[in-house]
Amino acid sequence: xxxxxxxxxxxxxxxxxxxxxxxxxxxxxxxxxxxxxxxxxxxxxxxxxxxxxxxxxxxxxxxxxxxxxxxxxxxxxxxxxxxxxxxxxxxxxxxxxxxxxxxxxxxxxxxxxxxxxxxxxxxxxxxxxxxxxxxxxxxx
Numbered sequence: 001x002x003x004x005x006x007x008x009x010x011x012x013x014x015x016x017x018x019x020x021x022x023x024x025x026x027x028x029x030x031x032x033x034x035x036x037x038x039x040x041x042x043x044x045x046x047x048x049x050x051x052x053x054x055x056x057x058x059x060x061x062x063x064x065x066x067x068x069x070x071x072x073x074x075x076x077x078x079x080x081x082x083x084x085x086x087x088x089x090x091x092x093x094x095x096x097x098x099x100x101x102x103x104x105x106x107x108x109x110x111x112x113x114x115x116x117x118x119x120x121x122x123x124x125x126x127x128x129x130x131x132x133x134x135x136x137x138x139x140x
Contacts, residue, residue, distance in 0.1 A: 001053075003053045010048035011048065013044065015044060016040045016044045018034055019031060019033050019043070023043070024062075025046055025061065026050075026054070026058075026061055027046075027060070027061070028060040029046070031043050062090045063093075063094060066090075066094060073114070073115065073117055074116045074117070075116075075118075076116060076117070076119065078118055078119040078120070078121065079120065079121040079122055080119075080121045084116060084118060088102065088116070091105060091115060092105055099115060
């Protein structure tokens with residue numbers, strides 16, 4: 001209810017173009033890429049209404065994205081690793097890439113192919129690791 005006036009103001013938002021990459025929203029819905037594949041009117045309606053007034057279900061959205069897109073690595077855009085622990089819990093619950101515990105997630109993160117790559121906070125040196133294969137971007 002608190003954000004309902006903001007959602008009403010967004011009614012003037014122009015029509016959306018179809019996404020060029022698949023999107024997963026805060027309720028865990030997958031929006032496919034491409035003109036006819038994605039209902040852009042429904043995506044716009046979600047974005048200017050539901051996304052503004054409803055809770056963002058981060059874990060559910062992450063599970064949907066991983067299940068649908070099967071990324072090689074996750075990239076947390078950050079800044080920093082504030083959601084790293086929550087992502088580790090989701091990966092462990094899903095048993096993704098053999099990660100089945102906090103210890104397994106920590107071990108994967110120390111490996112030469114970490115499960116999660118985070119971007120450093122502003123002003124910090126960039127991480128040495130780089131994602132080369134099918135990254136999944138997660139906004140913090």
